[in-house]
Every structure is written in structure tokens, then in C-alpha cells.
Amino acid sequence: MKAIQVHRAGGPEVLELTDLPKPHPGPGQVLVKVEAVGLNFADILYVAGEYLVRTRYPTIPGMEFAGVIEALGEGVEGLHPGQRVAALGGSGAFAEYALVPARSVLPVPAQMSAAEAAAFPVSYFTAYFALATQARARPGEWVLVQAAAGALGTASIQVAKVLGLRVIALASSEEKLALCQGLGAEVALLNTQGDLVDAVKNATEGKGVDILMEVVGGEGFAQSLKMLAYRGRLLVIGSASRQMAQMYPVSLMKGNQSVIGVWLTPFLSDPAEMQAATAFLMPLVASGQIRPVVGQRFKLEEAAEAFRFVLSRKNTGKVILEP
Template sequence: MKAIVIGTPGGPEALEVQDVPAPEAGPGEVLIDVIAAGINRADVLQRQGHYPVPAGTSEYPGLEVSGRIAALGEGVEGLAVGTEVAALLTGGGYAEQVAVPAVQVLPLPDGIDAVTAASLPETAATVFSNLFMAAAVQEGDYVLIHGASGGIGTMAIQMVAAFGAVPIVTAGSAEKLELADSLGAKVLINYKEQDFVEAVREATDGHGADVILDVVGAKYLQRNLDALAVAGRLVIIGLQGGAKAELNLNQLMAKRAAVIGTTLRGRPVEEKGAIMSAVGQYVWPLLASGAIRPLVDRTFPLAEAAAAHEYFDSGQHTGKILLTV
């Protein structure tokens, strides 16, 4: 089969199309003929040499795909060859075929086409597991979402609104804030022009954010703590602004707040399976009803993965970028 291989780590030009051995479905796995694959920041970090591949994982990038089941491994039940599915991966999605544990696979939501579905697994699993399973977002909570226009941000806005909480967002342009507004954000903050801490306090009458979903990391740590409500939860899922910062523990304790750091890729299969089961139970119906809609910016053929990454790196996109096979 053809797959995207990382040559010398670096820029988008590091991504090369090569003929490689096709995978096989092992016990408990399904083999998927890939229709499309989603691009995520973790793929960029892997391309740059900053994200070591977990042991036993495919070296090809790609953490989510849509496709058709081509074969079932020993012991797999409840899925059938030919079924169109979306799958959460640990790697290997930039390829014509991928083998994945069956518990990380879901049939497509009603009304979602097979290409668009590739935008969902990593994004939906990340948002639901962090906001609702880890941070326990409740109806009426104020939820601050940094990076409102990306794949995670656009999904988080819609999911928070759909479950009755209040999305507050930051973005760096009027156009991106307009998009967030159209998706259900209630408070729009241009971080280039406004102090988000003050803006959150004003919008919540001094209450603060009950939950913050952060992709920035060190650069925002103290300001996120300032913006948190009493008993607030800060969930850090990215380190675009650095990995090391000092934390005011007196302030953290006084607010009875929690700082939660998570990743999805390295979790055991059982945990990923539980997350995908919850996504199928709670998020898939919202997609089928139209309460949440996938947002795809552009698609590129698999062979143009370098161009797709160049576009991703530009920061111009809103929503997801996909590779089609």
C-alpha cells in the first residue's frame, strides 16, 4: 500500500509518499480501507521530531480516519466487513489501510458522509473526554475555550452549547470570532486586543470560568488561574506556548481549583475504547440530529500531505484539514 512516511524530521517537505507493507488485522482488531484521514497538531509535532511514537505503534502519522472495514481480526464482534466507520488511532492514518482495535471504531453517525467523518474521532474524543469525563462540565457552567477556530475549538464550542453550558472563546481575528459566534459561542474575546482574564470576569459578573480548555500551556498558566472560578478546573491539552511555568499554589488552593493535564494518544486501548463508547452514546446522536456539525476547511489528496501540512502550519484554517485516499 501507499503511506506517508516521515523522512528527516522537519518541515512539511519531510512527508513522503512511499510503498510500504500493508497491515493485517490482529486479534481484536479490524482492518480499514481508508477513505480520509484527519490532520492534527500531534501529526505536526511528530513530523518535526518532537513527538516520539508510542512503542508498538505505526510510524506513519495520522490519529483518525474514516473508511470501510476490509477484514475482521479474531474475536471481533458487532462489526461487519463493508461497514463504513470512523476510527481513533494511535498512529498510521496517513495510509491506504490501517489496523485498529475494534473498540476504537464506530459506525458513522447518521447523515455524515464518509469523508467528513474523518474529522470526528480524535476531535470528538478529545473534547468529550476532557470537558465532560475529566472536568465534569455541567449545565450552566462557564467554559473558556482557547483556540476557538481550530478543529478542537469548533467542536468544543458546539458540544458545550449542546449540553447546556456557556461557551466563552478566544481567537485572534474578527473572522475567527464570527465563526465561533455562528457555532454558539456566547462571549467572544479577541486575545490580541483584549485581556481575556478581565473579559471573562466581566462576562460572568465576577464569577470566572468554571472550566478552561487550554491548548497554549505555560504562557497562559497564570492568567488561566486568574480567570478560573472558585472550584474551577483548568484542562491543559496543548503546549503551543511552552511546557514550563511557575504556579501560584496559594491561589490554586484558595480557589480550590484543579489543574488537569491530559493526552489521548498514549492511553491504553481499554481507556480509548471507553472514551469512544461514550462518544458514540452522547456525541453521535448530536451529530445525527444536526445539533453539532463537523467543520471541514479543506481536503487534500493523500499524496499532497506536504501541501496540507503547509496549509495547517500557516494557521489560516478554520476547522479540520483532511487527506483523502
């Protein structure tokens, strides 16, 4: 089978198209013929050796994908060959076939395309756990979504609206802001405007946002803190700037504010949390109330170009690789 393999830490230049033996499922595993792969910024960090888990080389990147089950390992129940599924495997998706534990497989509605299914797991489960679990969002609260036209951003807007939240979207172009407004954002602001803190305060009648989804980090982190309302919660979900952020914890005291980390991976091994998230999200998918935004598509052999595209910050929705 064709696969993208990485032998050393680096950027797009270390992605190598190679031929590898087709894997066979062991006990508790599912072999899936990959139809589409969702490219996440976390994949770029993983290849670079900068992710939250240690990268062991050689490796095949790709943490989320969709495809059709080809074979089941011993002991797997509730799934069948020919069934389209989405999967969160951690790695291994940049290939024509991928092995994943059966517990990591999620059946998807028939009306969902392979690309939409591949764009679903990471972004929507992250958005749910961020807003509903970590932030304990309440209807009527204001949430600010950074990089709002991206994969996580578009998912977060949709989940926020279902939760009854009021959304402020930040993005880098008018075209991206229009997309966010179409998804339900009440306020859309260019992230380059100089008076951003004032604009956020004005939009919220002077109080600031109750929840802020922070994915950029670096120098902008201090600005994000200034946008919080009394008892506001800043959710640290990423650091696209790949720069260190500084914070003075005592500054949180005056407003009884919180800074909360959000990482999807530990939730995946918690059956109760995953059951709650799945019960919330899947009916919304089936009804069409939430729908992944699919962005630029690339062939598997164009993985390096796809990496560069994501790093250019030009993408909207989820960038997709197709074997």
C-alpha cells in the same frame, strides 16, 4: 499502496510519499480503505518526536481517519465489509489502507460524509472527556475555549452547549469568531486584545470562568489562571506554543482552583468510559445536533503542505487529507 512514511524526527520536510505493501488483517484487526484522514496538531508533535508517547521510526503518522471496511481479521464480530467507519488507530492513517484493532472502530451514520467522520473521533471524544469527565461541568457554568475555531474548539463549543454551558470563544480573527458564534458561543473575543482578562471578567459579571480549556501553554498560561472563577478548573489539553509554562501551585489555594490534565489515549482503553462517551455522542451525531466542522482539504501527497497550513494557525475546523 501509497503512504506517507517518516524515518526521522522533524517537521513537514521529513514526510515521504512511498509505496508499501497492502497490509492484511490479523486476529482482532480490521483493514480499512481510507477515504479521509483528520490531521491533528498531535500528529505534528508525533512526527517531531515531541508527543506524549515515544515515536518509533520508521512510522506512518495519522491517528484518526474514516473509510470503508475491506476485510476483517479472525474473531472480529459486529462489523462487515463495505461498512463506513471512523477509527482511532494511534498511527498509520496517512495511507490508502490502514489496519486498526476492531475495538478502535466506530460505525458512523449514513448521512455523515467521510470527511466529517474523519473529523469526529479525536476532537469530540476529547471535548466530552474534558468537559463531562474531567471538569465535571454543570449546566449554567461558564467555559472559555481557546483556539475556538479549530477542530477541538468547534467540537468543544458544540459539546458544551449540549451540556448546558455558557461559552466564551477565543480566536485570532473576526471571521473565526463569527464561526464560533454560529456554533453557539455567547461571547467571542480576539485573543490578541490587550485587556483579555478584564474582558473575560466583564463577560462573567466579574467572577471569571468556571472552566478554561487551555491548549496554548507557554507565556499565556499565567494569564489563563487569572481568568478562573472561584473553584475554577483549568483543563490542560495541549501546548500549541510548544513552550514551557510556569505556575506557582500555592496561587491556586486562594480560589480553591484546580489544574487538570486531559489526554484522550488512556480513556480509549477504558471500556466503561468509552461506552459512556459513545452513548452520549452518537445520538447527537445521528440527530445532527453536533456536526464536525471540516476545514481545508489536501491530497495525501500534499501532507507536508497540510502540516505547514496547520502550523500557520490559519485553519478553521479539522484539516483533512484525502488519499
